[in-house]
Amino acid sequence: xxxxxxxxxxxxxxxxxxxxxxxxxxxxxxxxxxxxxxxxxxxxxxxxxxxxxxxxxxxxxxxxxxxxxxxxxxxxxxxxxxxxxxxxxxxxxxxxxxxxxxxxxxxxxxxxxxxxxxxxxxxxxxxxxxxxxxxxxxxxxxx
Numbered sequence: 258x259x260x261x262x263x264x265x266x267x268x269x270x271x272x273x274x275x276x277x278x279x280x281x282x283x284x285x286x287x288x289x290x291x292x293x294x295x296x297x298x299x300x301x302x303x304x305x306x307x308x309x310x311x312x313x314x315x316x317x318x319x320x321x322x323x324x325x326x327x328x329x330x331x332x333x334x335x336x337x338x339x340x341x342x343x344x345x346x347x348x349x350x351x352x353x354x355x356x357x358x359x360x361x362x363x364x365x366x367x368x369x370x371x372x373x374x375x376x377x378x379x380x381x382x383x384x385x386x387x388x389x390x391x392x393x394x395x396x397x398x399x400x
Contacts, residue, residue, distance in 0.1 A: 298341045303399055304398050305330055306327075314390060316388055318363045318394035335364055360377070361375065370387060
């Protein structure tokens, strides 16, 4: 009878490429919008502030968002959030219940000193205006 000898050589750590494991709670926390914001729609990677910020010229509104680590919302983002806010989480998007009169909000779109604004009395209300005049605004951020 013969004996069979098997020799096994193992090198390295035994794993070729691996991902760091992060628990589900931490992943969820990283994916959530900050407390003063909500996702545009379920599953969106963009968050929008719940409340409007008040009455600044377009450039100052843009700078305020940048200082907060955010940006002015693009027109399409704002419109999507306004028309799909079924939970009612967003405050004063259109037909501003918090003010005496309906108010516009600045959008990110601007060219030659004219910027876009939305939300006077309905989600579909859209207009443009000189950037020097003050209007409300809200910021968005990418998560």
